Amino acid sequence: MATHKLLLLPGDGIGPEVMREVEKIVGWFRKRGLGFETETDLVGGSAYDAHGAAISDAAMNRAQEADAVLFGAVGGPKWDSVPYTVRPEAGLLRLRKDLGLFANLRPAICYPALADASSLKREVVEGLDIMIVRELTGGVYFGEPKEIVTLEDGSQRAVDTQLYHTHEVERIARVAFDLARKRRNKVSSAEKMNVMKTGVFWRQVVTRIHKAEFSDVELEHVLADNCAMQLVRWPKQFDVIVTDNLFGDILSDIAAMLTGSLGMLPSASLGAEDPVTGQRKALYEPVHGSAPDIAGKGLANPIAMIGSFGMALRYSFGLLDEADRLDRAIANVLASGTRTKDIAAPGANAVGTQDVGDAIVKELEAQS
Ligand SMILES: NC(=O)c1ccc[n+]([C@@H]2O[C@H](COP(=O)([O-])OP(=O)(O)OC[C@H]3O[C@@H](n4cnc5c(N)ncnc54)[C@H](O)[C@@H]3O)[C@@H](O)[C@H]2O)c1
Ligand SMILES: CC(C)[C@H](C(=O)O)[C@@H](O)C(=O)O
Ligand SMILES: [Mg+2]
Numbered sequence: 001m002a003t004h005k006l007l008l009l010p011g012d013g014i015g016p017e018v019m020r021e022v023e024k025i026v027g028w029f030r031k032r033g034l035g036f037e038t039e040t041d042l043v044g045g046s047a048y049d050a051h052g053a054a055i056s057d058a059a060m061n062r063a064q065e066a067d068a069v070l071f072g073a074v075g076g077p078k079w080d081s082v083p084y085t086v087r088p089e090a091g092l093l094r095l096r097k098d099l100g101l102f103a104n105l106r107p108a109i110c111y112p113a114l115a116d117a118s119s120l121k122r123e124v125v126e127g128l129d130i131m132i133v134r135e136l137t138g139g140v141y142f143g144e145p146k147e148i149v150t151l152e153d154g155s156q157r158a159v160d161t162q163l164y165h166t167h168e169v170e171r172i173a174r175v176a177f178d179l180a181r182k183r184r185n186k187v188s189s190a191e192k193m194n195v196m197k198t199g200v201f202w203r204q205v206v207t208r209i210h211k212a213e214f215s216d217v218e219l220e221h222v223l224a225d226n227c228a229m230q231l232v233r234w235p236k237q238f239d240v241i242v243t244d245n246l247f248g249d250i251l252s253d254i255a256a257m258l259t260g261s262l263g264m265l266p267s268a269s270l271g272a273e274d275p276v277t278g279q280r281k282a283l284y285e286p287v288h289g290s291a292p293d294i295a296g297k298g299l300a301n302p303i304a305m306i307g308s309f310g311m312a313l314r315y316s317f318g319l320l321d322e323a324d325r326l327d328r329a330i331a332n333v334l335a336s337g338t339r340t341k342d343i344a345a346p347g348a349n350a351v352g353t354q355d356v357g358d359a360i361v362k363e364l365e366a367q368s
Pocket of ligand 2: 089092093249287289
């Protein structure tokens with residue numbers, strides 16, 4: 001039996017609460033004979049409290065050794081004033097950079113049962129199925145210089161650098177076109193070529209890769225601000241959206257709300273495939289953060305985290321039947337009306353984080 005090594009990094013706030021529910025799901029698949037081995041380590045504010053860094057070198061080594069990392073969420077008001085280089089979010093950024101996780105896949109699917117939970121009208125979101133492909137290891141998140149400088153007159157200047165190399169845009173474009181071929185065959189590439197040099201460059205590179213390797217896929221270019229507006233106006237026009245690190249961060253939060261709640265959106269962050277072994281480094285995490293406003297209250301929706309494990313089944317372990325089974329279990333639980341407060345129908349009783357995890361395990365059981 002193949003052994004799959006998972007590193008669990010629950011993090012802060014609601015991270016540990018939603019990770020506990022994933023552990024139930026992993027446990028269920030393990031009982032059914034799948035070889036999952038798990039280790040747990042600290043990241044974010046909890047790592048800072050223990051080691052003075054947002055992730056220790058030992059935890060980084062474990063992440064390098066793992067077949068996949070499951071990440072909860074980091075951050076919170078407790079660490080708002082810690083130095084910039086060791087703030088909780090730096091742990092996540094180090095994982096992305098050091099593991100080379102350049103491709104962030106953020107699917108936004110509106111489950112039929114949740115069409116009324118969105119703040120948009122049912123007809124706008126019903127049947128929605130978008131894949132946002134966000135470049136994750138470049139752009140303004142990592143470009144140098146990145147600094148606040150004090151000038152001679154005592155005033156200050158802050159700089160972040162938006163920077164992209166050819167190969168970085170080429171490889172993310174290929175991921176998007178490849179995915180589109182398995183979906184509805186359309187890619188929308190979002191940038192701001194009307195203002196930014198990196199936008200002009202992004203459009204040139206995407207156009208070239210499209211022409212040379214993917215001319216069978218429909219490609220449209222859209223300015224990122226217009227893309228944000230179109231996502232709210234008529235999101236079903238999109239299939240795959242490919243965009244840079246910062247625009248992807250923002251557009252995926254918008255897409256999350258189309259599905260009803262930030263608590264619904266999973267994600268996969270993937271590295272390049274090793275040409276010999278076919279393996280790739282991968283980290284799976286919900287799109288939401290540590291939700292300090294509801295942490296510790298048992299209110300968090302664990303579906304984004306559980307769906308992220310579903311993506312690990314699909315993308316890291318090739319367990320497609322198991323991933324489908326988990327997706328069906330989630331859909332059935334939602335259809336039965338078992339929901340946390342963020343997605344509960346108006347006037348309906350909401351359940352807690354653990355109830356949703358238990359219901360999904362029960363549904364998995366019922367399907368077998
Ligand atoms: N990947 C990550 O670890 C990650 C992502 C985003 C933000 N953050 C960090 O989290 C902290 C809080 O950030 P924020 O408040 O801007 O964003 P957030 O995603 O934590 O919360 C935004 C809103 O969505 C709600 N929400 C989020 N997840 C939910 C869930 N699973 N179930 C129900 N409701 C949910 C919260 O209660 C809150 O009202 C900050 O320190 C931020 O840097 C971390
Ligand atoms: C926590 C933060 C560093 C992160 C980001 O900005 O990428 C988050 O917002 C996300 O969307 O994953
Ligand atoms: Mg974000």
